[in-house]
Amino acid sequence: MKNTLIAPSVLAADFANLQRDIEMINQSQADWFHIDIMDGVFVPNISFGMPVLDSIRKHAQKPLDVHLMIIDPDRYIKTFAQLGASVLTVHYEACTHLHRTLQAIKAEGMLAGVALNPHTSVGLLEDVIRDIDLVCLMSVNPGFGGQSFIENTYSKVAKLKEMIVKHNAPSRIEIDGGVTQHNAAQLVAAGADVLVAGSFIFNASQPIETIAQLKALPTP
Ligand SMILES: O=C(CO)[C@H](O)[C@H](O)COP(=O)(O)O
Numbered sequence: 394m395k396n397t398l399i400a401p402s403v404l405a406a407d408f409a410n411l412q413r414d415i416e417m418i419n420q421s422q423a424d425w426f427h428i429d430i431m432d433g434v435f436v437p438n439i440s441f442g443m444p445v446l447d448s449i450r451k452h453a454q455k456p457l458d459v460h461l462m463i464i465d466p467d468r469y470i471k472t473f474a475q476l477g478a479s480v481l482t483v484h485y486e487a488c489t490h491l492h493r494t495l496q497a498i499k500a501e502g503m504l505a506g507v508a509l510n511p512h513t514s515v516g517l518l519e520d521v522i523r524d525i526d527l528v529c530l531m532s533v534n535p536g537f538g539g540q541s542f543i544e545n546t547y548s549k550v551a552k553l554k555e556m557i558v559k560h561n562a563p564s565r566i567e568i569d570g571g572v573t574q575h576n577a578a579q580l581v582a583a584g585a586d587v588l589v590a591g592s593f594i595f596n597a598s599q600p601i602e603t604i605a606q607l608k609a610l611p612t613p
């Protein structure tokens with residue numbers, strides 16, 4: 394049985410109690426910290442930037458999975474490596490030379506991820522899939538936490554899984570947006586390897602138990 398990774402999205406944390414919420418993730422069965430960086434241009438929202446990430450890094454005891462929702466992400470690859478990112482995910486829609494960007498991320502010692510907006514077909518990754526460590530399927534339109542899950546994600550997971558197997562690619566499949574108890578089991582059954590969850594975890598009365606429930610989902 395494979396090990397599904399759980400990545401709580403810090404975007405849904407209480408920023409006035411950030412250290413408390415980071416400690417909760419440290420104590421839990423979560424595997425990664427999911428960090429959403431938004432520039433107000435690629436997406437219609439601004440989240441937080443380098444000083445906040447630097448503070449998170451000082452307390453986080455698990456790898457940082459950084460999701461860049463910014464245009465021209467190549468400008469910041471070295472910076473995010475220095476800030477301790479283990480996984481750096483860029484948006485397909487924000488890159489002009491995706492292959493070059495992936496090589497630049499790996500050259501800095503990070504795992505290279507590509508995120509796809511809900512409208513972007515997984516087929517567009519066919520010629521680069523062997524170079525991608527993580528494909529992040531957005532199951533909401535990026536920019537905000539707390540949105541509803543988009544149902545066509547299930548068929549995208551199945552198509553992507555087929556492509557990964559066909560090419561014997563190393564890529565993990567991550568699902569980001571609107572993940573709850575209503576869709577998590579079906580996503581894992583369809584082939585998801587990493588579940589990002591923000592509001593589902595941080596709005597729960599018992600976040601540590603909620604993470605444990607996601608971690609315990611049966612895998613194929
Ligand atoms: O990338 C994101 C939004 O653009 C977030 O990671 C995502 O929305 C997680 O939050 P929630 O689980 O509340 O949907």
Ligand SMILES: [Fe+2]
Pocket residue numbers: 402427428429460569589
């Ligand atoms: Fe994200």
